[in-house]
Amino acid sequence: MKTRRDFIKISAAGAGAATLGLSSLSWKGVSSLYASNDRGPVSEEEMTAHSTYCEVCFWKCAGWTYVDKKGNIRKIIGNENDPHCNGRLCPRGTGGVGMYNDEDRLKTPLIRETVNGKQQFRKASWDEALDLVASKMAEVKERHGPEAFALFNHGAPGSHFKHLFHAYGSGNEGEPAWAQCRGPREVGFGATFGSWVGSPEPTDIRDTRCLVLIGSHIGENMHNGQVQEMSTAIDRGATIITVDPRLSTAASKSNYWLPIKPSTDIALLLSWIHVLIYENLYDKEYIGKYAMGFEQLKEHVKDMTPEWAYGITTLDPDLIRKTAREMAAASPSVIVHPGRHVVWYGDDSQRERAIAILNALLGSWGRRGGFYFKEAVKVPKFPQPEYPHHKWDWKDNLDGKYPLSAMGITTELLKASIPEFNYKHQIKSWIVAGTNLPLTIPDKELFKMAAQSVDFIAVVDTMPMDITAYADVVLPECTYLERYDYIRSAPHREPSIALRAPALKPKYETKPAWWIAKQLGERLGLGEYYNYDDIEEVLEWQLNKLGSSLEEMKKLGVKKFPRKSGGLYLQDGEDYEFNTSTGKIELYSLEFEDLGFDPMPKFTRHPQPEEGFYRLIYGRAPMHTFSRTSNNPNLWDLMDSNSVWVNPKVADLWDIRNGQKVWLQNQDGVVSTFPVKVRVTERIRWDSVYMVHGFGHTNKKLTRTYGHGASDSELITNVMIDPLMGGTGMRGNFVTFIKEKPIEEVES
Amino acid sequence: MRYAMAIDTKKCVGCGDCVVACQTENNVPIGFCRDWIVENVSGSYPNVEVELRSERCNHCDNSPCVRCCPTGASHVIEGGIVKVTHDECIGCGACIQSCPYDARYSHPDGYVDKCTFCDHRLAKGQTTACVAVCPTNCLYFGDLEDPNSDVSKALKNRSWKVLAPEAGTKPQLYFLT
Numbered sequence: 001m002k003t004r005r006d007f008i009k010i011s012a013a014g015a016g017a018a019t020l021g022l023s024s025l026s027w028k029g030v031s032s033l034y035a036s037n038d039r040g041p042v043s044e045e046e047m048t049a050h051s052t053y054c055e056v057c058f059w060k061c062a063g064w065t066y067v068d069k070k071g072n073i074r075k076i077i078g079n080e081n082d083p084h085c086n087g088r089l090c091p092r093g094t095g096g097v098g099m100y101n102d103e104d105r106l107k108t109p110l111i112r113e114t115v116n117g118k119q120q121f122r123k124a125s126w127d128e129a130l131d132l133v134a135s136k137m138a139e140v141k142e143r144h145g146p147e148a149f150a151l152f153n154h155g156a157p158g159s160h161f162k163h164l165f166h167a168y169g170s171g172n173e174g175e176p177a178w179a180q181c182r183g184p185r186e187v188g189f190g191a192t193f194g195s196w197v198g199s200p201e202p203t204d205i206r207d208t209r210c211l212v213l214i215g216s217h218i219g220e221n222m223h224n225g226q227v228q229e230m231s232t233a234i235d236r237g238a239t240i241i242t243v244d245p246r247l248s249t250a251a252s253k254s255n256y257w258l259p260i261k262p263s264t265d266i267a268l269l270l271s272w273i274h275v276l277i278y279e280n281l282y283d284k285e286y287i288g289k290y291a292m293g294f295e296q297l298k299e300h301v302k303d304m305t306p307e308w309a310y311g312i313t314t315l316d317p318d319l320i321r322k323t324a325r326e327m328a329a330a331s332p333s334v335i336v337h338p339g340r341h342v343v344w345y346g347d348d349s350q351r352e353r354a355i356a357i358l359n360a361l362l363g364s365w366g367r368r369g370g371f372y373f374k375e376a377v378k379v380p381k382f383p384q385p386e387y388p389h390h391k392w393d394w395k396d397n398l399d400g401k402y403p404l405s406a407m408g409i410t411t412e413l414l415k416a417s418i419p420e421f422n423y424k425h426q427i428k429s430w431i432v433a434g435t436n437l438p439l440t441i442p443d444k445e446l447f448k449m450a451a452q453s454v455d456f457i458a459v460v461d462t463m464p465m466d467i468t469a470y471a472d473v474v475l476p477e478c479t480y481l482e483r484y485d486y487i488r489s490a491p492h493r494e495p496s497i498a499l500r501a502p503a504l505k506p507k508y509e510t511k512p513a514w515w516i517a518k519q520l521g522e523r524l525g526l527g528e529y530y531n532y533d534d535i536e537e538v539l540e541w542q543l544n545k546l547g548s549s550l551e552e553m554k555k556l557g558v559k560k561f562p563r564k565s566g567g568l569y570l571q572d573g574e575d576y577e578f579n580t581s582t583g584k585i586e587l588y589s590l591e592f593e594d595l596g597f598d599p600m601p602k603f604t605r606h607p608q609p610e611e612g613f614y615r616l617i618y619g620r621a622p623m624h625t626f627s628r629t630s631n632n633p634n635l636w637d638l639m640d641s642n643s644v645w646v647n648p649k650v651a652d653l654w655d656i657r658n659g660q661k662v663w664l665q666n667q668d669g670v671v672s673t674f675p676v677k678v679r680v681t682e683r684i685r686w687d688s689v690y691m692v693h694g695f696g697h698t699n700k701k702l703t704r705t706y707g708h709g710a711s712d713s714e715l716i717t718n719v720m721i722d723p724l725m726g727g728t729g730m731r732g733n734f735v736t737f738i739k740e741k742p743i744e745e746v747e748s
Numbered sequence: 749m750r751y752a753m754a755i756d757t758k759k760c761v762g763c764g765d766c767v768v769a770c771q772t773e774n775n776v777p778i779g780f781c782r783d784w785i786v787e788n789v790s791g792s793y794p795n796v797e798v799e800l801r802s803e804r805c806n807h808c809d810n811s812p813c814v815r816c817c818p819t820g821a822s823h824v825i826e827g828g829i830v831k832v833t834h835d836e837c838i839g840c841g842a843c844i845q846s847c848p849y850d851a852r853y854s855h856p857d858g859y860v861d862k863c864t865f866c867d868h869r870l871a872k873g874q875t876t877a878c879v880a881v882c883p884t885n886c887l888y889f890g891d892l893e894d895p896n897s898d899v900s901k902a903l904k905n906r907s908w909k910v911l912a913p914e915a916g917t918k919p920q921l922y923f924l925t
Contacts (some may be wrong), residue, residue: 041774041868075772078881086882091765096773219761224883231759231884249761252798259794623765633778634771638764647793682789682796 002120009261042068050503051489051557052076053084055156055480056092056099057625058177058199059224060488061085062558063093065503067482073100073481073503078266079557083225083492084200090222091623091638098634099462100477100507104703106464106476107508121474126511126519129473133431134523136456137168140429141524146170147390147430154435156475156485157460157502157513161433167384167529171393172416174408176440187404187725191589193365193580197338198491202374204568205229209369210239210330212323214265214355216339217248222622223340239330241323243268245618246690247646247683256323262615262688262731263345263606264313267355270603271309272324273533274301276361279321281328282335283363290576291360293588293599312603330360331370332382334614346720346729349404350601353589357601374491375565380545382538384529397423402726403595409492409726410441411719414450429456433513434477438464439627439694442716442730460513463631464701477513478506484535485514487542493568496560497546499539499553501615597724606732608687613667613734614650615688618712627694630705642709643679645690651680654737663738664689666715671742673698676710689735744747750892751865752920753879754902757800759886762787762800766878766887770804773866773877780853782863783878798815799815800925802887805830805851805863806911806919811886813843813852816912821859828920834859846914865889892920 019702049064054076062082066074076096080087080466089096109129110121124132140149146169151161154175162173177183186196205211206229218230233240234253242251243258243265251257259270277298306317313320327334336358364370394408395627397416402409416743417427441447449469451457459471468474481503488498506512518530532538540550548559570576593599609615623638623697624630630640644664646656656662661675674696684690696711720729762785770782783804790797807830812823815829821836822843832843832852837859844852844860855861866876876881879887890897896906900924908922 041866043868043872074775075769081872088885089765089879090883091763091768094765094768094772094881188902219763219884222763222883227761227763227883228885234759235885247796247798249798249800252800253761255756257794361901408816601851622761622765623768634768637778637781638767682791682793683798685793 042074044090047074051079051499051554052503053498053500054089054093054096056096056629057222058155058610059084059090060496060498061089061093061224063089064557067503071504073097074609076481079498080114081556081560082498082556083494083496083560084490085224086219086228088224088228090224092222092629093224094633095623095629095632095638096481098632098636099629099708100481100504102463102631102633102700104464104631105462105479105509106468106474106507108476109509110471110474112472114368118426124473126509129475130519130523131518132390133458133473133475134520136429136458137236137520137524140455141169144198144273144309144426144428145391147172147392148426150174150430151433152410152413152430152435152437153433156480157434159486160513160517161431161460163529164521164526166375166387167521167526168524169388169390171390172408172413174394174410175411176410176435178405178407179409179411179728180343180440180442180730181341183405183407183725183727184348184722185340185352185355186406187349188355189356190404191349191580191591192353192356192360192586197493198374200225200490200492201338201340202372202491203229203335203337204369204372205335206232206337207369208233208238208330208333208335210241210327210334212327212334212336213242213244213250213254214337214339215244215344216337217244217250217619218254218337219249219618220622221340230434239326243324245685246619248619254327256319258315258319259685261312261314262685263608264603266347266354266601267309267603268315269302269358270304270321270601271306271320271350272327273297273354273358274304274362275306275321275324276328276358276607279325279328279358279722281325281331282361283331286332287361288365289573290578290585291587292582292584293586297357297600298589304603312605327362330369332367334362335359335370336362336364343722343727344731345606346727346732347604348722348727348729349724350598351734353592354601357587360587364598365585366576368569372381372493372568373565374493375495375563376491377489377495377497377546377561379489379497381488381540382541384530384531385497392425399423402722402724404725406725410437411446411728412726414441414446417450418453423529427454430641431458431460432467432471433460436461436467436627438466438470439697439713441709442713442719442728444714445717460516462510463628464699465628466697466699466700469699475516476508476510477516478510482510483512483514484512484539486514487539494560495563496558497548497553498558499550501554535582567746592724595724609734610667611735615663615731616664616666616712616715616733616735617688617690617731618693619690624692624694627697630697630708631702631748633704636704640704640708641677642692642695643677644680644710645681645684647684647686648680648682649686651678654739656680656737656739660739663712664715664735664740665738667718667734668717670717671717671738672696672710672715674707674710749827751807751816751829751870751890752892752899752922753804753865753876754888754899754908754922754924755803756886756888756902756906757799757801757923759884760800760802761884763804763883765881765883769861769877769881774863774864775868780855780861782861798813801849801923802882803849803911804878804921805864806849806917806921807863808920809918810916812846812848816842816846818842824860825867827865827870830862830868831864832860833860834861835860837907848912848917849919906920
């Protein structure tokens with residue numbers, strides 16, 4: 001956290017005033033990272049503004065990139081007409097400048113070669129690198145079929161490579177967004193309301209009277225629109241209830257904080273459902289009209305009283321009752337938030353079901369201050385031939401496991417890459433575009449084994465992320481500030497589109513992902529799928545169909561369209577058919593029952609840490625996105641490392657001081673590669689420790705962030721898989737402290 | 749005219765956006781800052797409270813930094829904004845020592861730098877860069893003498909505090925509590 005002062009010693013109780021972190025008063029890179037030739041600000045009139053939407057996270061806020069006369073990107077400002085950001089970018093969007101300026105960026109294509117028995121990268125021309133990747137793709141297609149080439153992807157670059165893979169004939173693609181993030185909530189809400197939550201979440205926070213967060217740390221996860229609306233809700237006096245073993249920032253803003261024992265959330269949710277039903281507080285008209293399965297639910301939760309939940313969650317039964325009544329008093333203007341990263345304990349789809357059921361009882365789906373009906377602009381597809389039919393994909397390897405997985409499961413693609421797993425269909429090679437797998441996927445050994453097993457890996461990225469160390473070919477992508485991408489069309493209250501246009505030509509020898517994918521496609525004889533010279537032609541064609549143009553969008557940045565799907569909310573007494581098999585909100589899930597799963601959520605006890613071990617909880621910091629921003633000079637300056645949060649009682653027991661560096665060792669004996677600073681704080685329970693995800697990079701080419709902090713991902717070796725959808729539950733790992741340096745420095 | 753800022757600690761999430769926006773707007777070098785975040789934790793688990801606040805120069809009515817400046821580089825302009833004329837500053841650092849808020853830093857080019865309340869933006873009718881960017885809308889800026897300004901309205905309806913009132917500097921940052 002950015003602070004002027006050095007660390008101030010925290011009092012023995014761990015409380016008192018503290019400014020966090022250390023200001024990075026390093027001179028490193030100063031000369032290159034600010035425009036020293038002019039000292040002051042430059043007025044906007046002397047700069048040119050270029051439309052963009054942000055790629056630092058998935059919220060994709062639209063903004064303007066300001067370029068001065070010397071060709072420096074000076075700042076990025078939010079687009080006032082954009083429903084995602086309302087003219088206000090978050091620190092990462094504002095700091096997107098650093099992504100362009102980072103001198104550690106990938107600069108040229110690289111090819112792995114062996115010289116005197118030592119492997120190293122050498123610079124290569126684009127032609128050579130593209131020829132090599134295309135030849136590998138052609139070879140795999142001929143020997144094993146195109147399906148044996150897999151794509152791991154995230155964000156805008158992913159969309160261009162998905163097109164390439166579909167044209168090439170492979171449906172084997174996976175992104176961490178499903179099995180490492182939000183899959184369970186889509187399954188849970190889908191089974192209940194017949195609709196995914198989707199992104200951005202259609203939570204009507206600005207108009208809510210009660211917001212309930214279950215481990216969701218809005219404000220630390222800087223999902224811009226939600227942070228803004230939570231602030232509006234605070235202004236309007238909404239009641240906020242936060243359930244979290246840690247006093248998160250959101251918890252500190254809440255009227256009620258429920259410091260729950262980790263892994264017991266379903267017990268709390270069921271007891272809340274019990275109170276709503278047995279105190280007759282639920283929305284009877286709404287349930288009567290729209291829902292099925294109420295009587296079964298009532299019977300199911302009969303004994304799940306707050307007193308029952310107290311023994312499990314450690315939460316005061318009176319507090320459970322009181323908060324249930326608060327929700328009911330605000331109903332239907334209440335949101336029990338689905339959360340976003342929800343792969344925790346392997347029963348996550350069922351926990352999300354409990355959240356969805358709670359929302360149903362409160363009548364909040366399709367109601368003002370609850371969940372609105374979202375709508376997106378349908379962007380017409382540029383003319384192209386049909387994609388070829390692929391013979392198999394990741395789902396055919398599962399033999400009926402994870403029946404509700406709707407997107408590729410990254411970990412399953414990894415297992416299919418390892419011959420020892422004996423999968424029916426094997427993966428032989430990968431392209432990885434825009435996702436840093438070693439710091440994203442739990443069970444690093446599985447990843448390493450898979451990476452060693454495959455014949456060939458090409459990585460497309462802007463930075464020398466940890467994944468590039470495993471690449472045979474590295475293809476350097478330019479940043480979002482230097483390229484066009486597809487039109488942004490995301491669901492919201494008002495449908496809108498946004499344009500990303502380059503502010504400057506690509507720096508170094510970097511290229512946009514659309515160009516890289518097109519070059520590969522043409523080399524593979526797939527030219528008919530690339531019936532254009534420049535992506536501008538595609539965008540112009542699509543925008544014309546929508547009644548706009550590139551010229552107009554360059555001026556507007558964002559264009560809104562009228563809704564076509566009806567109102568934001570259910571009308572009084574409106575007949576409405578939900579997209580479930582019964583057309584009703586399913587409190588009792590027939591879909592789950594048919595597949596052999598519990599039709600109503602049950603509480604299961606999960607293992608607790610043994611003596612001397614603490615549950616590893618991880619989360620986000622508002623200035624960083626996953627592991628991808630930690631080397632960004634502007635954002636690194638705000639926060640240059642994570643720390644491990646330790647309760648003062650635990651710190652006393654271990655004689656660990658605030659600021660002391662320790663190594664963490666997990667239940668399977670895995671020790672963190674790097675030490676991490678201890679933050680002694682009353683904000684965390686004594687049975688848990690907390691870390692911000694995304695630090696502990698092992699690639700020395702990331703000169704700022706290399707070796708700073710510890711990676712939570714490498715300590716997550718116990719993975720609890722959600723049987724419904726393949727999500728990788730990651731909250732069942734326990735760590736202990738090692739105070740002396742345990743091993744030799746690991747070579748990266 | 750008397751410019752002032754109110755910071756709503758009930759809404760600030762400590763994201764640091766104000767810091768980056770100031771750096772890019774004012775060309776503040778990486779490694780330095782004109783505004784910053786403070787987190788205060790009190791109590792013990794589970795009865796814990798956290799206060800987050802965005803801090804910067806208090807543009808004091810009674811500013812020790814201006815009084816102690818040997819060259820007159822530190823001065824006060826219209827609206828009570830405390831500024832430093834970079835070309836007149838010899839970088840002696842007396843002002844840095846005198847400031848109870850630690851609001852000034854030595855710029856690598858040899859002068860002392862600090863928050864200007866973005867007077868270059870105010871001149872064009874814009875608000876400061878930090879206020880304009882804040883995702884939680886927790887910063888209120890304006891003229892205290894204008895009862896309809898954002899800052900006047902924010903202060904009218906809420907309780908507030910200033911930092912280090914005992915220093916007698918009459919600071920003009922107000923923290924809504």
